[in-house]
Amino acid sequence: MLIDTILRKRYKIVEQLASGGFGDTYLAQDLDLPSKPKCVVKHLRPKNFKPEVLAIARRLFESEAEVLYRLSKFSNQIPKLFAHFEENGEFYLVQEFVDxxxxxxxxxxxxxxxxxxxxxxxxxxxxxxxxxxxxxxxxxxxxxxxxxxxxxxxxxxxxxxxxxxxxxxxxxxSQGQVISTIAxxxxxxxxxxxxxxxxxxxxxxxxxxxxxxxxxxxxxxxxxxxxxxxxxxxxxxxxxxxxxxxxxxxxxxxxxxxxxxxxxxxxxxxxxxxxxxxxxxxxSSWKLPSRRKVLVATGVGAGILVMLVSAFFILLRTKTTENFTQLPCDRDLSLLSLPPLPDQPDKKFENGINFYGSFDQNNKLSGKGILLFKDGSRYDGEFKNDKRNGCGRFSFPIQTSSHQYYIGQYVNDQRNGLGRLRWKNGDEYRGNFKNGKCNGYGVFQFVNGSFKSGVWEKGYLLKDKNISCN
Known part of the structure; x- marks a missing residue:
């Protein structure tokens, strides 16, 4: 399905999210609503368009759509089904977008x-x-x-x-019976x-x-x-x-x-x-603890209050950092110290980037290697299909960046997954990344030992937009 296709004069396809043996999944916009909110469109295609097959598919589709409608009424942890329809023997589900x-x-x-x-x-x-x-x-x-x-x-x-x-x-x-060919x-x-x-x-x-x-x-x-x-x-x-x-x-x-x-x-x-x-x-480990826990002690004497608040923040710090004391890519200690560059690169790109490492059978960057950029930045880590995929360390330019390094997971050349981002002044963010930004649960620790934790979105702490890890 082409990008910008509009289904039912309402759902505009924005980008493809996934493609598999069962069909394709797209990110779309609902043009009928003022804010044009995001939604997910799932496109299901029977591999056989015989009338008897389509009849069974249609009945199955209607039955399962009813199940999805029903389930979302019982829990907000099941995406809402907004619409389901058939066009030209192909089936579509429109569901709530889960960020x-x-x-x-x-x-x-x-x-x-x-x-x-x-x-x-x-x-x-x-x-x-x-x-x-x-x-x-x-x-x-x-x-x-x-x-x-x-x-x-x-x-x-x-x-x-x-x-x-x-x-x-x-x-x-061969007998004309409709069967399911997959488990x-x-x-x-x-x-x-x-x-x-x-x-x-x-x-x-x-x-x-x-x-x-x-x-x-x-x-x-x-x-x-x-x-x-x-x-x-x-x-x-x-x-x-x-x-x-x-x-x-x-x-x-x-x-x-x-x-x-x-x-x-x-x-x-x-x-x-x-x-x-x-x-x-x-x-609880995914949410900032409620302020009420501190305020419970309001009526206590001043000395006891100080002790309780201190103990609370010690406990808070322990809880928020527990999941990130060792991140997945930290286990590869070779990322923590940079090896010297070989004398000659294995590949030179027209934009001035040099690559040192191995290639797959299709001559694409693969396995472990090093990228050296014109501005002095450097990537040491894993590659797949010509892109940074896996664990890696990115060292920022010494002269022009306030960041020192990122160590963590990469998917398709972007910081995606769990990692740590360190600034030259000693500040550090540990947690989830999405498309290069702090996104998801994470802990930002300042060089003085204080910290901010919680859920981040596109580089900003949701509960305190003044805190950014960009």
Whole structure:
């Protein structure tokens, strides 16, 4: 679909967000509303346009659209469905735009999460999944890419319910029967009964358990080991966690579905028994603590008040920096000290940039390397498809920039993911980035030891627009 296409004289396509085997996803504007708010358009195309296939696709589309309409009424952590329609045998969903990042930006291969952080993530996912299961609905495609961390409040939002994708796999066999030619789900996160087209509510629980093992081991599901005798995932010997948490996760990923927790609420109750303190709201690490916590002490004597406020700020600092004491790319210590440049570059660009490193079979920048720019700035890190992708360090020009360096994740030449940005005066931001800007939860620490933390958007702290990390 072309950019600037207007669907139904209302939804203007702005850019393509994703393209896959099931269809394309676009960012659009709703021209009917005064502010022209953003929305997401999903374009679903059956691969077979026979009348009998289209009839089944149409019925499935209507049924699943009704499910999405219904679910969003029960939770604001499920995107609202604004419209659904068919044009020329192709199907469209118009949904609420969720500003944030998916959990693939947080769950980094090779980086292990702490037990407490994993418990919090599990609870956040299961809380919203329990709303879905209470409606007797199976998500069918839970994975980090379909779990969004909303920028506004740090809550988990479920996207891309798998059932709608079945439209793409409809086909007619030699007897004229309409069948689904694909198993809905993603390899590694899909249990055996779902791969056999018999998904159950507890199939979602399996996927959540796999995500937990992924965060604890730092491994991708494809790298998990399985016991050949019973199909169980082998993982407990690789991590150092309490037996209580290990037992809960093990039950979540049992090969035999009857041995798992049957619903998200069952798993949530088991998780709450590990630590009652964690059974309360778990989004606190993504939000600035309420001022009310300080004001509670208003009636206390002055000396006690000072002690309470001091203790509060010590606790606050501990909480806000906990998730970022070691960022994923910090593990590569070679990024912390710059190696000397080789005598000759491996490639010279017309704009004066020199590249030192390796290439793939298509002669594109790949693997680890160095870029030296004309202004004296320098990038040391990982490349893929001719662009900076992976972990890297960018050193800013000495004479013309107030920044010293950035160490963190890159996607398509932009700072995207987790990283740290340091200024020459010693100030430092640690947290999430999007398209080169501080975006998401982060901590800005000043050289004098004070700090500001919370949710950032396009380089500015949402609760204090005077604070910028640009």
């Amino acid at each position: 944030g990042h998916d959990l693939a930006a947080e769950i980094i291969p090779g980086y292990r999460w702490s037990e407490g952080k994993v418990v919090q993530l599990l609870q956040q996912i299961l809380e919203v999944l329990s709303v879905v299961h209470q409606q007797n609905i199976i998500h069918r495609d839970l994975k980090p890419q379909n779990l969004m961390r909303r920028l506004e409040d740090g809550k988990i939002v479920l996207i891309d319910f798998g059932a709608v994708k079945e439209i793409k796999g409809l086909a007619a066999n 809905i789900g993603s390899n590694g996160y899909m249990p055996n009964e779902q791969a056999s087209s018999r998904p159950k509510l507890c199939s979602d629980i399996y996927a959540v358990g796999v995500i937990a093992i992924q965060t604890l081991t730092g491994k991708l599901p494809k790298d998990f080991q399985e016991d050949p005798s019973n199909g169980e995932i082998i993982w407990r010997n690789e991590v150092n966690v309490s037996n209580k948490l290990a037992d809960v996760i093990t039950k979540m990923v049992r090969y035999n579905f009857s041995q798992r927790y049957q619903t998200a609420n069952e798993a949530l109750q088991a998780l709450s028994s590990i630590s009652p303190a964690l059974s309360k709201s778990t989004t």
